Amino acid sequence: MTRTDVTWTQxxxxxxxxxxxxxPQSPAFDSPADVTGAMLGAHAQVLSAGELSVALRLPSGTTRADVREALWTDRTLTKTYGPRGTVHLLPTADLPMWTGALSAIPAGPxxxxxxxRMTPEQTDEVVAAVRDALAGEPLTVDELTDAIVDRTGTWAGDRVMEAFQDRWPRWRQATHTAAHRGALAxxxxxxxxxxxxxxxVTPMDGHAALDALVRRYLYAYGPATPAHFATWLAAPKAWAGEVFTGLAAAGRVEEVGFEGSPAWVVSGDTSFPDAAPPRGVRLLPYFDAYVIACRPRERLFPGAAFGRALAGGQAGNYPVVLVNGTVAGVWHQRRSGRRIAVTVEPIGPALATARAPSDLAAQVDRVAEALEARAELTVGRVTVGPHA
Incomplete structure (x- = not known):
C-alpha cells in the first residue's frame, strides 16, 4: 500500500x-458542547479565556453568556481537570471517555x-470520601475538607502542603485524581x-476510553506522533508509543508521511485538501486549544513568532493573531466597563497585506461581541508580559 504524504499546508x-x-467551510457547530467536543476541551484555567475560545467558534451573535448557560444552567458543559491536569471545559456527554482515559494514564513520580505525600491506599480513601461527600449539594473547599476528615481521619486535613503563601490540607494532592476518576468537578x-x-459520571473502561481519545485527538489534530499526543496529554512518551502500537495493530490508526517523517491519522481518514492555504484573520485567546495542540510548533509559529508569541517555548501564554493559519501577531485586551481596548502587535508583514486590516477589525469586533462589549483597536506594541 502506498503511504499518504501530507504537507504542513494540507x-x-x-x-x-x-x-x-x-x-464558511468550517463545520456548522450548533452548541458550545459541539465546539468543545471538536476542540477536545477548552482550556479554562482563566474561565473568560475558555468562554471566548468557545464563543468565537460559534456563529456571530454568540456570547460568553451562551457558554455560561451551557455550563451552569443546561449542564451540557462541565468545568473540571482535563488534559495536562489543567482546568478545562469539557462536554458533559464526553465525561465517561475523558475520565476513563485520564485515570488510565500511568502516574508519574x-x-x-x-x-x-499520601499512600495509594490513602488516595483511594480520599477519592471515595470525595465521591460520597459530593453526592449532595456543591461544597466549598473548606466544607469538603471537613467532610473528608469526617470520613477518613484527621490526617487528611493536616495542613502540610505549601501553596501560595499558605498551607493546604493533605487531601488536596488528590484533587486531580478525584476529578480524573469521575468523583469531582x-x-x-x-x-x-x-x-x-x-x-x-461512571468512567469508561480505560482501554476503550484511550482508543476513543486517541482517535478523537488524531481526527482534530492529526497527523500526529505518539510524542505529540504524550505532550498534549502530559503523559509518558514511552507509554503513548505503546498505546499507538496497539491501536495500529488493531487497525484503528494508520501511518502517513508528514513533512517527511512518519505520523498517524485515524484509519481511513487520509483525505486532505489540495487547495491553496486557508485565508483570513483570527484572534485566539490565552491557551486556545488550537495553538496548544498543533504540531510541529515551529510551523505554526514561523520565524520571529516563535520567539515573540511563545513563552520559553510554551504556547498559550500570549493571545495570538492567526493570519492564513499561522501566528502573525499577539494581542491584549483591557476592559473598562463596556469598553474593551484591544492592542494588536503584528509579527512580520502578514497583517499589512491588502485584506488583513479589514479582516482584523472584523475579528476585533467579533471578540468584543463575544465578550458583550465595544472594542477600540490599536495596532502597536503589546507591552504586558505573558499571561497578563
Whole structure:
C-alpha cells in the first residue's frame, strides 16, 4: 500500500476547518458542547479565556453568556481537570471517555516529600470520601475538607502542603485524581468561593476510553506522533508509543508521511485538501486549544513568532493573531466597563497585506461581541508580559 504524504499546508487547512476556524467551510457547530467536543476541551484555567475560545467558534451573535448557560444552567458543559491536569471545559456527554482515559494514564513520580505525600491506599480513601461527600449539594473547599476528615481521619486535613503563601490540607494532592476518576468537578462559585460538585459520571473502561481519545485527538489534530499526543496529554512518551502500537495493530490508526517523517491519522481518514492555504484573520485567546495542540510548533509559529508569541517555548501564554493559519501577531485586551481596548502587535508583514486590516477589525469586533462589549483597536506594541 502506498503511504499518504501530507504537507504542513494540507494538515493545517484540515485542522482549521475541523476546529471551526476556517470560515464558511468550517463545520456548522450548533452548541458550545459541539465546539468543545471538536476542540477536545477548552482550556479554562482563566474561565473568560475558555468562554471566548468557545464563543468565537460559534456563529456571530454568540456570547460568553451562551457558554455560561451551557455550563451552569443546561449542564451540557462541565468545568473540571482535563488534559495536562489543567482546568478545562469539557462536554458533559464526553465525561465517561475523558475520565476513563485520564485515570488510565500511568502516574508519574510523586512530587511531595515523605511527610506530605499520601499512600495509594490513602488516595483511594480520599477519592471515595470525595465521591460520597459530593453526592449532595456543591461544597466549598473548606466544607469538603471537613467532610473528608469526617470520613477518613484527621490526617487528611493536616495542613502540610505549601501553596501560595499558605498551607493546604493533605487531601488536596488528590484533587486531580478525584476529578480524573469521575468523583469531582467544579460547581458554580458561591460568591468568591470555588465550589466542587459531583459530575455524576461512571468512567469508561480505560482501554476503550484511550482508543476513543486517541482517535478523537488524531481526527482534530492529526497527523500526529505518539510524542505529540504524550505532550498534549502530559503523559509518558514511552507509554503513548505503546498505546499507538496497539491501536495500529488493531487497525484503528494508520501511518502517513508528514513533512517527511512518519505520523498517524485515524484509519481511513487520509483525505486532505489540495487547495491553496486557508485565508483570513483570527484572534485566539490565552491557551486556545488550537495553538496548544498543533504540531510541529515551529510551523505554526514561523520565524520571529516563535520567539515573540511563545513563552520559553510554551504556547498559550500570549493571545495570538492567526493570519492564513499561522501566528502573525499577539494581542491584549483591557476592559473598562463596556469598553474593551484591544492592542494588536503584528509579527512580520502578514497583517499589512491588502485584506488583513479589514479582516482584523472584523475579528476585533467579533471578540468584543463575544465578550458583550465595544472594542477600540490599536495596532502597536503589546507591552504586558505573558499571561497578563
Amino acid at each position: 494538515a493545517n487547512a484540515r485542522r482549521l476547518a475541523r476546529q471551526g476556524l476556517a470560515g 510523586n512530587p511531595w516529600p515523605d511527610h506530605v 467544579f460547581g458554580p462559585n458561591r460568591g468568591r468561593k470555588v465550589t466542587y460538585t459531583s459530575p455524576g
